[in-house]
Amino acid sequence: MTTNSRSLERIVTKIALLVATLVALSVPASYAYGEYTELTDILTYKAKVKATAINELIAQMPETWMYAENRLQGLISHVPVTLDNEHIQIFDQKGELLTHSGTPLTGQTVRVSFPLSDSGTTVGTLIITTSLNAYFFGVGMSIVLSLILASMVYFALRIFPLRALQRANQALFTEKERAETTLHSIGDAVITTNVNGSINYINPAAQHLLGCSLNEALGKHITDVVGLCKAENDEKVDCPLEEALRQNASLSSGEGNVILKRDGSKVEIEDSYAPIHGQNGEVTGGVVVMRDVSLTRNFMKQQTWEATHDALTGLTNRREFERRLQAALSDAKKTGNPHVLCYMDLDRFKLVNDTSGHAAGDELLIQIGMLLTARIRKTDCLARVGSDEFGLLLENCDIDIAFKIATEIKESIGHFVFSWSTRQHSVGVSIGLSLITKDHSHAAEIIAEADNACYWAKECGLDQVTISAASNQGLAARRSEISWVARINKAFRDNRFVLYQQVYRTLNTTAGLKEHIEVLIRMIDEEGKIIPPGHFLPAAERYALMPEIDRWVINQVFSQYDSLIRQRSGKPAIYCINLSGATINASDFLDYIREQKQQYNIDADAICFELTETVAVNNLQSARAFIEECKAMGFAFALDDFGSGTSSFGYLKALPVDYLKIDGSFVKDMEHDKVDQAMVETINHIGHLLGKFTIAEFVENDKIVEMLEAAGVDFAQGYGVNRPVPLFP
Known part of the structure; x- marks a missing residue:
């Protein structure tokens, strides 16, 4: 036997001895611990049960329970039953023994106590004692058995490995090289x-x-x-x-x-x-x-798929769609092949979300995706490009065929009924088409064209298919508005907005001596020319830029009000500022007005805010609340373009305004049209009955001024009275 073998034998012997020792010690130790734990757990449980029963007796007889020995004996003897090797005692609060059950024990014992209480106050103690004789006998037996088991383990671990040692030693070298090479590879x-x-x-x-x-x-x-x-x-x-x-x-x-x-x-x-x-x-x-x-x-394939597909519908996502669209554009430039982009926006989709929840909306999108997939060619590319928007790239397809395909898609979606729970929903789709030509510069331009056409399809009444074309005046107006957005933002950055003023003429001196001035906004283009508001305000209203513009106007007037009064040699005036519907619906706008008023310490009665009748009626509740809050701060209010609505007089009593501005469409022709004259007189009369001052707009000549004075109108405004001039010369 080699030195290595003898060394290995000693190691095996030591390991066998160590394991046997662990067995000899661990078995009785585990037994002793387990048995003792179980014994104490049982005693604790019994003490808790008996104490609970006694506590119920104490609750029934709080003053005399300690004298009810028979009942106490019954409780401690039978709940649960007392064993022969148990001794149970009850002590009162002073530690005096009240009663007991069982025979007092001698020798080694273990005891468990449990408090007796009345309404949270300890009034006694329950003690259960049991003998440990059986416990020690069991521990002794486990020691004997563990020694026998340890001996068997020692001989098993020592003899069998040594017999295998010689056989393993013979094959060791042959397997060594093989094992090393295998482990290496x-x-x-x-x-x-x-x-x-x-x-x-x-x-x-x-x-x-x-x-x-x-x-x-x-x-x-x-x-x-x-x-x-x-x-x-x-x-x-x-x-x-x-x-x-x-x-x-x-x-x-x-x-x-x-x-x-x-x-x-x-x-x-x-x-x-x-x-x-x-x-x-x-x-x-x-x-x-x-x-x-x-x-x-x-996983890599899945990652690649997820990078190019929409997770909800499984359709191509916007990024991959734009790449495919750019490739189609490159092909159109190179070969002249016709390709068409269809931009689809679901109609009434928000209603599904609002009534049935977003889970229903998601399922609807999935089913619409499946419906569209079934109606297109394998070579076409269908994508989800927005929340409820889809894009369809029709390659090698002219615009006429694309229009037919889009119409079929529109009809199939229109006939589709979506069921969710107990509800059924019908949706439509508005579709915009754009022919991809070599004249396009990039994919974003094509998407913008199709998106504009889709928007115009919605504007024309939903469920429409519109082709993007230069001859479409509605689309041209839409594109013009979009171009104004960038110009408005740049004008803000370049500080190219200015304010003008138009002074009213007072026709009725009982309406007050203060001069009334409407504040008007103008934009200056890059060449220094004045751009009237009719060119850029429609785009600002459509694309949510009016709140920023209105705040800018308020800040300019409030911050420079003292300068305005000095220009007027100290004569007071009322400055009228127009507000948009989007502005008054902004949650923080009232706070903004309060901050500006406090910051510049302006007299509230020097400011009159104006809302158009359309804005007020379309937002009646919020407009009324806004007007009341502003009037509480001291500001006046005017209702602009009054009479242009279909139910003007019906809403007038609900709006606490101070001025009615008679719509200019009645005023400008009243000298030639008796109906217009009658409308002006009627609005003026009803306004005065409701305690409101009246202002006529679009006053173009002296003849109209005379007619307004004769009718009793309070103020006149228009180019025939005073033309707009810069507010800050």
């Missing part, structure tokens, strides 16, 4: 062969990967077990192991190969092939290492 599945390629070992991972057991594979040639083929076409690939053995070098079959299992399934792998060397360096066999990368590659 190991991935997941490992197969070893002899020099002829016959399998002599496969590990469990290889058995699972190949779908065969070790016994089935032993002795077979590697090519009979490992079926390599190309992933894309199942073309068979030669196993590189034979070449690796010939070259005495490590090889790989390359990427994109799979293993074809017996059941016909495929497994994507990464593999390597290497020779195994003998003691003298000769090739004695080979090792194949294969790693299952199906999950990794599937």
Whole structure:
């Protein structure tokens, strides 16, 4: 026996002795601990149950319970039953024994006490005592058994390993080189062969990967077990192991190969092939290492798919759609082939979300996506490009055919009924078409055209198909408004907004001596020319820029009010400022007015805010609340363009305004049109009955002024009275 073997024998002996010692100590220790824990748990449980029963007696007889010995005896003897080796005692609050059950115990015991209480106050103690004789007897028996078991463990661990030691020592060197090479190359599945390629070992991972057991594979040639083929076409690939053995070098079959299992399934792998060397360096066999990368590659494919598809509907996402659109544009520039973009926006989709919830909305989008997919060609590209918006790229398709396809899509969606829970919903779709031509510069331009056409389709009454064309005046106006947005924002950055004023003429001195002045806004273009508000305010209103403009006007007037009064040599005036519907609906706008009033210490009666009748009626509740809040701060209010609505007089009593501005469409022709004259007189009369001052707009000449004075109108405004001039000269 070699030195290493003797050393190993000593190690085995020490390990056997250590394990036997652990067995000899751990068994009785575990038994003692477990038994003692169980004993105390049982006593604690009994004490708790008996104490609970006694506490109920105390609650019934708080003053005399300690004298009810018979009832106490019954409770401690039967709830639960007292055993022969238990002694139960009840003490009062002073520690005096009230009663007991069982015989007092001698020798080693264990006891558990539990307080007796009345309404949270301890009035006594319950003590249960039991003998430990049986416990110590059990511990002693466990010690005897553990010594016997430890002896058996010691001999088993010492004798059997030593017998195997000599056999293992003989095969050690032969297996050493093989093990080192295998461990060096190991991935997941490992197969070893002899020099002829016959399998002599496969590990469990290889058995699972190949779908065969070790016994089935032993002795077979590697090519009979490992079926390599190309992933894309199942073309068979030669196993590189034979070449690796010939070259005495490590090889790989390359990427994109799979293993074809017996059941016909495929497994994507990464593999390597290497020779195994003998003691003298000769090739004695080979090792194949294969790693299952199906999950990794599937994950990469999933990541690639998610990068180009919408997670909810499974359709192409906006980024990939724009790439496809750009490719179509490049093709149109190169070949002149016609392609069409359809931009689709669902109608009444918000109603589904509001009435049935977002889960219903999501399911509707999924079903609409499936419906659209079923109606298009495989070569077309359908994408979800927004919340309820879809894009469809029709390649090699002229605009007429695209219009027919879009119309069919519109009709199929219109006939589609979506059911959710107990509700049924019908939606429509507005579609804008844009022909992709070589004149387009980039994909974003095409999307903007189709989006504008889609918007115009909605403006025309929903469920429409509109083709983007220069001849479409509605689309042209839409594009013009969009262009104004950028110009307005740039004008703000460049400080190119100015204020003008138009002074009213007082026709009735009883309306007050203060001069009334309307504040008007103008924009200056890049060349210094004045742009009237009619050019840019419609775009500002449509694209939510009015709150910023209105705040700017208020800040200019409030911050420079003292300067305005000095220009007037100290004469007071009332400045009228127009407000938009979007502005008064902003949640923080009233706070803004309060801050500006406080910051510049302006007299509230010097300011009159104006709302158009349309804005007030369309936002009646919020307009009324806004007006009341402003009037509480001291500001006056005017209702602009009064009479233009269909129910003007019906709403007038609900709005606490101070001034009525008679719509200019009645005023400008009243000298020639008796109906217009009658309307002006009627509005003026009703306004005065409601205690409001009246202002006539669009006063163009002296004849109209005379007629207004005769009718009793309080103020006149227009180019025939005073033309607008800069507010700050």
